[in-house]
Amino acid sequence: MANMAHKTTIKTLYKMKQEGEKIATLTAYDASFARIIDEQGVDVILVGDSLGMVIQGHDTTIPVTVDDMIYHTRTVARQCKKALLMVDLPFMSYTSPHQAVENAARLMQEGLAQMVKLEGGALQAETVRKLSHYGVPVCAHLGLQPQSVHKQGGYRVQGKDQKSALQMIEDAVVLQDVGADALLLECVPNLLAQEISSNLSIPTIGIGAGPHCDGQVLVLHDMLGITPSAPRFTKDFLQQNGNIAEAIKNFVTAVKEGTFPEDKHCFI
Ligand code: KIV
Numbered sequence: 001m002a003n004m005a006h007k008t009t010i011k012t013l014y015k016m017k018q019e020g021e022k023i024a025t026l027t028a029y030d031a032s033f034a035r036i037i038d039e040q041g042v043d044v045i046l047v048g049d050s051l052g053m054v055i056q057g058h059d060t061t062i063p064v065t066v067d068d069m070i071y072h073t074r075t076v077a078r079q080c081k082k083a084l085l086m087v088d089l090p091f092m093s094y095t096s097p098h099q100a101v102e103n104a105a106r107l108m109q110e111g112l113a114q115m116v117k118l119e120g121g122a123l124q125a126e127t128v129r130k131l132s133h134y135g136v137p138v139c140a141h142l143g144l145q146p147q148s149v150h151k152q153g154g155y156r157v158q159g160k161d162q163k164s165a166l167q168m169i170e171d172a173v174v175l176q177d178v179g180a181d182a183l184l185l186e187c188v189p190n191l192l193a194q195e196i197s198s199n200l201s202i203p204t205i206g207i208g209a210g211p212h213c214d215g216q217v218l219v220l221h222d223m224l225g226i227t228p229s230a231p232r233f234t235k236d237f238l239q240q241n242g243n244i245a246e247a248i249k250n251f252v253t254a255v256k257e258g259t260f261p262e263d264k265h266c267f268i
Contacts, residue, residue, distance in 0.1 A: 008043055008084040010115065010137050010181045016043070016214070017203040023215025024255040025205050026223070026248065028080075029055050029072045033220060033244075035079035040248040044205070045080050046117065046217060047073045049088040049147070054221040061146045064090040066103050073111030086139055087113035091147045094118050097130035104136045117184060119145040121171030125178045132179025140175040142168055142196075143209065144187035155231075157187045157208070157267045165192050172196045184217065185209040187233070189267045208233030210266045216255045223251055233265045 016023055025044040028034040029051045037045055051072055052064040066089075073087045087107050094100035100118070107113045115137040118124060124140065131138050143158045152158070159165040169192075172183055183204045185193050190210030197204040197213050206213030208231065218234055221227045224247060225236035237247040237254075254260035 003081070006082055007114070008082060010084070013043070013084065013182060013203045013215075014201075017201075022255045022258065023203055023205055024252040025086075025215055025217035026251065027051075027217070027220045028076050029220075031075045031079045034076040036245050037220070037248055038079060038081050038083050040245055041252050042083050042248065043215070044217075045076060045083040045085055047076050047085070047087040047111075047113070048117075048219065049090045050219050052090075054219060054227065060149050061088075062091045062149070064088075066090060066093050066106060070106060070111040073107060073113050077112035084115060085113050086115040086117055087111060089116050089118045094124075094127055097127045100127045101130055101134055101136070104131055104134075108136065115139055115181065117141055119147050121167070122174040125174050128175055128180050129178040132181075137181045138179065139182040139184055139205070140172075140180040141184040141186065142171055142175075142188070143185045146186075155187070157189065159188050159192045165189075168192065169196055169199065172200060176200050176202050185213060187267065191268075206261075208261075208265070208267060211258060211261055216260065218251065223247065233261065233267075235260060235262075235265060 023043045026037050026042050027046045027048040028037050049061040049064040052058045052061040093103045104116045117139040119141040128138050159168045185206045187208040193209035194212035203214035205215040205217050207217045222230040222234035224238045237251045241247040241250050
């Protein structure tokens, strides 16, 4: 179990943004990987609902349940000594503020998470406000929203035209104003992610969102080269490094030094 005195918190993340230190984030779904990731200095561990795809073998994140998330978060929490532990609220587990509060409480009390992440723009404002009111740190998630894959018509870059870009900028500000503590940006053009990141006082963490976000996140199985046909915005860090711990250490260094993502991982 983690000692809170040594834990990364949202305050640490704010400070990192202010001081220009990049936030290195990776997903984990079990205790063994959580231990290695934590030991290699990753700042945030995300128990992502991507587990539906990389652990359970589904095509989407949609079948993942709150119970699945609690099970995996609890196993990760046992070895997450320093990193901030963030967890996804899965599909349809936050359709009202009340339902979101109940499920976030379970993820924190049973799963021992420190922060929850939810997808959606300004329509989630009341939910984020309520969670924040009850002391739940929230990471909002804009851009490609995998839980809406069928509504968004596939896994596509978002915010490419002016209207949707302006909408995303507006959504980000609304979410910050109602209490979001961080914002994840997925598959967003570089310049838009840069604009959003510089507009906000809360940190942004990007995946396929260019080098100007305040941090970077990758799905563990993608960066270890396990995922067949991994998305273009990811990088196989295991290929150049002999073992998993080295690969993760090099991911952290590349994020901190700004050598990842490169142009080939970005969308213009
Ligand atoms: O579920 C997940 O792994 C995510 C990714 C965007 C990192 O949310």
